[in-house]
Amino acid sequence: MAEIIDITKDRRRAIEAGCAVLGDGFPIAIPTETVYGLAADATNPAAIARIYETKGRPRFNPLICHMADLEMAEEYAAFDPISRALAEAFWPGPLTIVVPLRPHSAIHGLATAGLDTVGIRLPRGFAGDLIRAFGHPLAAPSANTSGKISATSAAHVEADLGDKIRLILDAGASAVGVESTIVKVEAGRLRLLRPGGLVASEIERVAGRRLLRSGKASAAIEAPGMLASHYAPGAAVRLDATHIDEGEALIAFGAAPIAGSEHARIVLNLSRNGNLAEAAANLFDYMKQADASGAATIAFSAVPDEGLGEAINDRLRRAAAPRE
Template sequence: MALRIDIRQDAEGAIRQAVDVLASAEPVALPTETVYGLAADATAAAAITRIYEAKGRPRFNPLICHMSDLAMAERYAVFDPVSRRLAEAFWPGPLTLVLPLRPGSDIHPLATAGLDTVGIRVPKGFAGDLIRAFGRPLAAPSANTSGKISATDADHVEADLGNRIRLILDAGPSDVGVESTIVKVENGEMRLLRPGGLAAADIERVAGQRLKRKRAASAAIEAPGMLASHYAPGASVRLDATDVAAGEALIRFGQHPVAGEKEAAIVLNLSPGGDLSEAAANLFAFMKRADASGAASIAFTTIPDEGLGEAINDRLRRAAAPRS
């Protein structure tokens, strides 16, 4: 079983222990402001292979490479003017930029799934400190079995991956609760590959232009989170519910009651006050609680498709998609 260290009690000791594990080409589960990540040396084939093995993740699905700051990111990728403006405005934070690899970059092709681009993010807080101490970028998808619900606290990681990894770093619940927003700039135009913890409107305000939405689901995988079925609980997922069947789990948003909820297996409310930030922070934890209720189906009421609601609805549509 993985060793678990509370970084709120001993951050320096946690960094020393984590650097030792990372240097041995093993992954470490670490907290970020978005979700918990399963991090390993982005320049080492053996380390990246162990991420894929621990998660059961398909190797055509690229990994985000996390940097300590913009200066480190510039050593591995080429920034166009729009991407640089976004990085300066939102890093550290929940924004990933897909950029051309710099010639001679040490990032291993396993991390980029063989693409000539790389997704880069600078996380807030402890994760950035750990990368700085390690001195190399960390490839870090979410710390969960591939395709399943992302982990937003150390308990989730331990229950899912605790017998497959050596070290879990615990910082309590994630602040944002959904993964980063992923943007790619092509010919000066921004394209949204995955909505996430940074609202599209904030990106558009800084860039002074509109974000184009990603291509059809049949398009090639360019970034994490683009698979049609993803973020899925064991139970089936039903969206835009106006009623709930007896024994079904219900996850609500806002104050309006739902017909039949007294007979539901469990009733959870992402945000009674209709706050999308609160809803995003609760999303994955509540999905796990509903799944653990034993219900065969989880019903979600409608969530506004604006601000962080775009990211929430993206996760729910993928959770509800047909599964292979």
């Protein structure tokens, strides 16, 4: 089983132990403000391969590479003016920017799934300090079995991957609770590849242009979180529920009553007062609780498709999508 180190009690030991395991070429679970990540040296192909093996993740699905600062990021990738402006405005934070790799970049092709671009993010807090101490970028998808519910606590990671990895660094619950927003600049146009913890309106304000959306799932996988079926619990998922059938789990949003909720196996509310930030922070934990209740179906009431609601609804639609 994985060793768990509480970074709030011994930050120095956590960094030393993390660097040691990373240096041996093995992935570790690290806390970030979005979700917990399964991190390994982005320049080491054996280490990256272990991420895919541990998660059971298809290798055509690229990994986000996490950096300590913009200076480190520019060693590996090239930033156009719009991407640089976004980086300077929102890093560290829940924004991933897809940019071209520099020629002969040390980031290994396994991390980028062979693409000539790379998704880069600067995480807040401890993860950035760990990367700075390690001295190499970390490829880090969410620390969960591929396609399943993302982990927002060390306990989630331990329950899912605890027998497959050596180390989990524990910083408590993730503050944002959904993965980063992913954007890409192409020919001066700004595209949204995945909604996430940074709302679109803030990105548009800094970029000075609209954030274009594809309107449907893309056939080309350019960034993580673009698979049609993703973030899925074991139970089936039903969206926009206005009533509950007996034995279903209910995950509600807001104060509006849901008919039949008294017959639900479990009732959880993402935010009774309709706060989307609170809802995002609770989303994956409540999905795990509802799944553990034994209900065959998890019913979600409607969440407004605005602000952080765009990211929440993206996750819910992918959780509800047909599974292969």
